[in-house]
Amino acid sequence: MSALAYAAERAVAIRAVLAASGVCQRVFTKLVNGETITKKDKSPVTIADFSAQAVVNTFLHQSFPADPIVGEEDSKDLRGEEGRVMREKVLELANTGLDSPLTEETLIETIDRGTFAGGPNGRMWALDPIDGTKGFLRGEQFAVCLALIVDGQVQVGVMGCPNLPVDAKNQNGEKGCLFITVKGQGAFQRNFSSSTETPISMSDIQSLADASFCESVESGHSNQSESAKIAQLLGITKAPVRMDSQCKYCSISRGDAEVYLRLPVSASYEEKIWDHASGSLLVAEAGGIVSDVHGKPLDFSKGRTLATNSGVVATHAEIHGKVIEVVQKVLFPEGKL
Numbered sequence: 001m002s003a004l005a006y007a008a009e010r011a012v013a014i015r016a017v018l019a020a021s022g023v024c025q026r027v028f029t030k031l032v033n034g035e036t037i038t039k040k041d042k043s044p045v046t047i048a049d050f051s052a053q054a055v056v057n058t059f060l061h062q063s064f065p066a067d068p069i070v071g072e073e074d075s076k077d078l079r080g081e082e083g084r085v086m087r088e089k090v091l092e093l094a095n096t097g098l099d100s101p102l103t104e105e106t107l108i109e110t111i112d113r114g115t116f117a118g119g120p121n122g123r124m125w126a127l128d129p130i131d132g133t134k135g136f137l138r139g140e141q142f143a144v145c146l147a148l149i150v151d152g153q154v155q156v157g158v159m160g161c162p163n164l165p166v167d168a169k170n171q172n173g174e175k176g177c178l179f180i181t182v183k184g185q186g187a188f189q190r191n192f193s194s195s196t197e198t199p200i201s202m203s204d205i206q207s208l209a210d211a212s213f214c215e216s217v218e219s220g221h222s223n224q225s226e227s228a229k230i231a232q233l234l235g236i237t238k239a240p241v242r243m244d245s246q247c248k249y250c251s252i253s254r255g256d257a258e259v260y261l262r263l264p265v266s267a268s269y270e271e272k273i274w275d276h277a278s279g280s281l282l283v284a285e286a287g288g289i290v291s292d293v294h295g296k297p298l299d300f301s302k303g304r305t306l307a308t309n310s311g312v313v314a315t316h317a318e319i320h321g322k323v324i325e326v327v328q329k330v331l332f333p334e335g336k337l
């Protein structure tokens with residue numbers, strides 16, 4: 001029997017994401033204010049973001065040394081005397097997730113392997129070492145997200161969600177789950193505590209009146225007043241589930257909610273490929289459709305951002321057309337684009 005496509009990449013991605021998730025979990029209880037830097041775009045970054053990127057990049061380099069990486073973080077804030085305190089903490093933390101320790105020098109080099117510009121040709125990994133840093137800092141949802149993109153198509157996606165209950169019906173039960181997908185091979189969940197994988201699929205509700213939708217906690221990331229109007233027009237009566245990070249893609253993929261809306265807040269913000277690559281393949285493999293607000297597929301071949309897309313609409317395949325129709329009506333009432 002021939003091995004399944006991308007079996008090696010899948011296995012390495014799982015090991016890398018589990019190791020990086022462990023690093024994030026270990027640091028959480030020890031984080032203090034001074035260990036958070038505010039980036040140029042006003043978003044926070046912590047020692048855990050840098051360390052998780054170093055850990056994943058190390059695993060990728062060991063197994064696929066020729067593959068470029070599009071990673072969110074770079075080492076700028078860790079360099080020189082100014083970055084010394086942060087650099088030492090990142091090094092110590094990253095090495096808790098690695099068998100062969102990095103040095104200060106190899107740490108910087110490893111993090112900066114994530115600076116690839118992306119594009120339409122060949123293999124590349126897209127990495128968000130912590131997606132939803134604000135959720136991470138609040139002790140709520142965040143995800144370590146890794147995807148393999150080949151010629152602009154996402155082929156493998158693995159997401160680690162340390163704070164996500166393994167069963168949404170038991171919010172106080174075990175937490176920490178991994179979501180795994182390979183194009184054409186389905187969507188799976190396993191718990192951090194076991195290697196048994198369970199197939200997952202979206203819920204195929206017949207009536208939108210029974211549906212619930214999820215969206216960002218941050219009103220600056222998604223237009224929540226417009227999503228409320230859309231929900232009302234669709235006949236959705238349940239309150240939205242607000243959650244940080246690509247855990248939203250994971251939640252709808254296993255049927256916790258039916259619709260994920262991410263409506264543009266400003267025309268100038270371009271979504272990053274690492275924020276959507278793994279999650280969008282998971283939803284597609286679980287029976288859903290992911291598009292932008294115009295119904296256009298997300299295009300991962302344009303560089304580090306989804307430059308030709310606007311927002312995200314992810315739903316079960318059966319209701320996607322209807323949801324896009326209403327999204328268009330609310331966002332573009334005059335039919336203007």
Ligand SMILES: Nc1ncnc2c1ncn2[C@@H]1O[C@H](COP(=O)(O)O)[C@@H](O)[C@H]1OP(=O)(O)O
Binds near residue numbers: 216245
């Ligand atoms: N202005 C913005 N609009 C949309 N998304 C943003 C914006 N600023 C940062 N993000 C990114 O949105 C994602 C969080 O989405 P959500 O709000 O759905 O949890 C993160 O990837 C976050 O980056 P980061 O990875 O640094 O946390």
Ligand SMILES: [Mg+2]
Binds near residue numbers: 043045072133
């Ligand atoms: Mg960030």
Ligand SMILES: [Mg+2]
Binds near residue numbers: 131274275
């Ligand atoms: Mg992110």
Ligand SMILES: [Mg+2]
Binds near residue numbers: 049072129133
């Ligand atoms: Mg991030």
